[in-house]
Amino acid sequence: MNDSQPVSARGLVKVYGELVAVDHVDLTVEKGDVFGYLGPNGAGKTTSLRMLLGLIRPTEGSIRLFGRDPHVVGAKALEGVAGFVEGPTFYPYLTARRNLRLLAAYDDGDLRSKRSRIEELLELVELRDRGDDKVGGYSHGMRQRLGIAAALLRDPKLLLLDEPTTGLDPAGMRDMRDLVRRLASEGITVLLSSHLLGEVEELCNRVAIIRKGRIVYEGQLQDLLATASTGYRLRSPEPDRARALLLNQPGVREVVASDGALRFQADEDAVAALSIALGQARIGVTALVPETASLEELFLGMTEDEQPRAEEAVA
């Protein structure tokens, strides 16, 4: 384990009675990562994050945040760490400004300098004009933004965000993603839990996918996408002749007719040879395009029950 490593979790288990909510989870977030933690609802994402933040005691396993275990050294382990799980929460009967001042009092540091920082952060999340309104009257989106301000008040090196765009309107989602991108560009390591695959594909460089409490993939997003088998789709005005040619073409495998097109597996050289063969056989072609599995297809393949297990799918 390495003191500069923002997150290192090994063999995390959380059992509630008969239910194994988290089952031997290993997670490593390196400095500078925007790490996507993906999984369907109830897969164990939030429980894992709560354990990382010291809110839930693991049944087994170890956690290090910058080399410190929050379940051993307590709040000291959260130095340089901020974020929220299951949406940010505040005291509804206090104003946003007072909520932030309260949280500043729960942090280390000089309260006077925090006051000006609070104003900057309210400006950043576009809540300065509503800073004296009670949070009880805030919309979901405003609370999410206030949650970001509360996290940044700690000047974090690691930001843990659990579903930060859930419940936001499209403009709010875009603004939140822009903010996360900007924070990451400023050097903040981000651990982002989400079930929105587009969001993870857009923001993250590394991902972990959790299914029924178990990690089924952890690694570079690009490596995951590269594991997807590449297929091709062919459309022709003479599908029967085209199919007969495909079945006899060297290097072409798994030919399937679906949705008025022929789908098959082949490498690039075989596809180049196929295009020449189709021309020589005077078979017209209206489309011959590669089809790469999206993150969504990979994700569904790894997390849906009827699909093969991830290890098998990725292997």
Add this chain to the structure above:
Amino acid sequence: MIAAVGRIYEWEIAKLLAQKRTYLGLIAATLVPIVFVVVLVLQTGGPNDVPLGRYIRDTGLAVPFVVLFFMSIWGLPLITALVAGDIVAAESHNDTLKTILTRSRDRGQVFAGKVLATLTYTFAVVFALGLVGLAAGSMAWGFHPLTSLSGTKVAPGHGLVLLLGSLLVYFLPLAGIACFGLMLSTVTRNSAASVVGSLMFALLMQLLGVLPGTESVRPYLLGTQFEAWHGFLRTPADWAPVIRAIWVCALYISIPLGAAYLVFLRRDVASQ
């Protein structure tokens, strides 16, 4: 450590001052003696069968003592439980425990801030009731010498000192109820259950004190300690009930606090 707890305590007080239930308790504690005095001004009878009751129209100094007696049964326990039973449960209800426990303060510091705020509220309630009772009584019947429980006359200045001492001693069993409420609040995470549970605990303590056959345990019941101030009102002062109240209440305070502390330290902070 002390500075950190101080910062948390300050905000726990600020949170209490931003909630209606705090004012409900404080207003009830100040209204009761005023209503009591107004009723006695309008009527001819009086609470002759309670300590100092027969002297209530002699001096405003007698009013807070008599009101303290009546309020010990369920009034002040309920007012105390309103806040004590809510102080941790409200964090669970609003799901804000995760917000404050992911900052830079350890759980023990957060717990200490909450205990201090609860005891401050309890202290404020007792003194608000006592001092408003004194003011209302003095306006109605003047600030004259007080007749002690031994029948001797006590000068108003000395009577005031005795009242302040009595309020301090009276605070102790109420702090016991506050800590019991705080324990329920921590364990059940349910405000209503904690308020009702604390009140039931206070009533049970009173009930045990009047049941036949409980004479041997009576001196150690929490309800009995609400009468410890009688020792100050005797000539010479009888310190035995006061000293007993101090150590008995220390147990009633420390046992639930210890249990609540352990639960708070180890609990999983998951959504409700």
